[in-house]
Amino acid sequence: DTAVSQTPKYLVTQMGNDKSIKCEQNLGHDTMYWYKQDSKKFLKIMFSYNNKELIINETVPNRFSPKSPDKAHLNLHINSLELGDSAVYFCASSQDRAFSGNTIYFGEGSWLTVV
Amino acid sequence: AQSVSQHNHHVILSEAASLELGCNYSYGGTVNLFWYVQYPGQHLQLLLKYFSGDPLVKGIKGFEAEFIKSKFSFNLRKPSVQWSDTAEYFCAVNTGTASKLTFGTGTRLQVTL
Numbered sequence: 001d002t003a004v005s006q007t008p009k010y011l012v013t014q015m016g017n018d019k020s021i022k023c024e025q026n027l028g029h030d031t032m033y034w035y036k037q038d039s040k041k042f043l044k045i046m047f048s049y050n051n052k053e054l055i056i057n058e059t060v061p062n063r064f065s066p067k068s069p070d071k072a073h074l075n076l077h078i079n080s081l082e083l084g085d086s087a088v089y090f091c092a093s094s095q096d097r098a099f100s101g102n103t104i105y106f107g108e109g110s111w112l113t114v115v
Numbered sequence: 116a117q118s119v120s121q122h123n124h125h126v127i128l129s130e131a132a133s134l135e136l137g138c139n140y141s142y143g144g145t146v147n148l149f150w151y152v153q154y155p156g157q158h159l160q161l162l163l164k165y166f167s168g169d170p171l172v173k174g175i176k177g178f179e180a181e182f183i184k185s186k187f188s189f190n191l192r193k194p195s196v197q198w199s200d201t202a203e204y205f206c207a208v209n210t211g212t213a214s215k216l217t218f219g220t221g222t223r224l225q226v227t228l
Contacts, residue, residue, distance in 0.1 A: 022212055033215070041153075041203055043218040056215055090158065095149075106159040 003027050004107035006091045012113045013081060020064045020077045023091030031055075032074035033092040035099060043090070045114065047072055051095055067092045088112070117142040119162050119208050120220035122147055128196050136191040136222050138180075138206030149207040149216065159205065165189065176200070201226045208216040 004025045013019050025032060032054075034046040049068045063079045078085060083085035091107040120139045128134060140146060150162040151188025170182040180191045189206060206219040 031219040041221045041223075043159075043205065043221075045215045045217075049216055058215075103161055103164060105161075108150075 004091055004093055004105050006035075006089075006107040006110050008110060009108065010113075012109045012115060013080055015083060015114055017081050017084055018077070018079045019112070020075055021089055021091075021112070022073070022075045023107060024073050025091075025093040025105075025107075026072065027057040027093055027095075027105065028072075029095050029105075030071055030103060031094045032068065032071070033094075034074065034076050035090040035092060035106075037088040037109070038092060039087070046089075047074075048097075049078075055097070078112075082113050086112055086114045117207050117208055117210050117217050119147075119217055119219035121204075121206055121222050123222045124220070125223045125225070127225045127227065128225050130198055130228075131195050134191070134193040134196045134200075134224070136204055136206075137223070138189045138191065138207045139220060140189070140206075141187065142208065144210055147175070147209050148180075148182060149190075150172050150174065151205045151207060151218075152219075153203040155202065159223050162204075164190070165166065168202070176178050177198075197225045198228055200224060 006023045031050045033048045037043045050055045052068045067078045068074045083086045088109045090109050092104045094102040094104045118141045118193050122137050149163040151159040153159050153164050163172050165172045165182045173179045204222045207216040
């Protein structure tokens with residue numbers, strides 16, 4: 001079974017649309033993350049939730065809204081998509097907050113292309 | 116703020132050559148260090164990690180890394196690379212003050228037959 005799973009894996013959509021990416025982890029972890037990888041492969045954290053509570057919001061446009069219905073799920077909703085939103089979005093999880101020295105496990109990524 | 120530098124952006128090696136990828140971080144306190152690998156079209160997988168103890172860390176697939184605190188470095192090594200090691204390699208760090216991983220810009224390794 002996949003530990004951190006995201007859907008959809010590929011998404012092509014037009015500018016201005018609203019889309020969501022879903023993420024689920026079956027590891028029993030308390031903390032979940034969204035990372036964005038741009039076309040140059042640079043990875044940057046966007047959000048982190050610990051037990052459904054937002055703990056990191058890295059200056060992401062408010063068109064991006066994460067939602068954590070429970071600690072096993074962290075969804076990412078994007079409004080009014082722009083060309084610059086095209087990227088790979090990785091969901092991840094860890095047992096506890098990363099500074100405790102826990103390993104972060106990544107999902108397989110969601111390739112978003114905005115046309 | 117913590118940062119991570121990977122100076123080798125693209126490395127090309129022949130099979131059986133030895134590999135060393137550089138990673139330097141900027142943070143004066145306690146750090147946890149990681150190397151992740153991303154094979155083409157795939158997600159990030161953990162190669163190895165350093166939390167404490169022996170500064171020479173062994174990971175999967177024959178990789179190892181050495182934490183040198185005085186040099187703020189955590190270089191990745193492999194004595195003999197294989198074609199299947201072709202991938203993007205990311206160094207990452209987290210510290211006692213941040214609930215997140217900060218990644219380097221990645222090194223693309225290309226192994227030729």
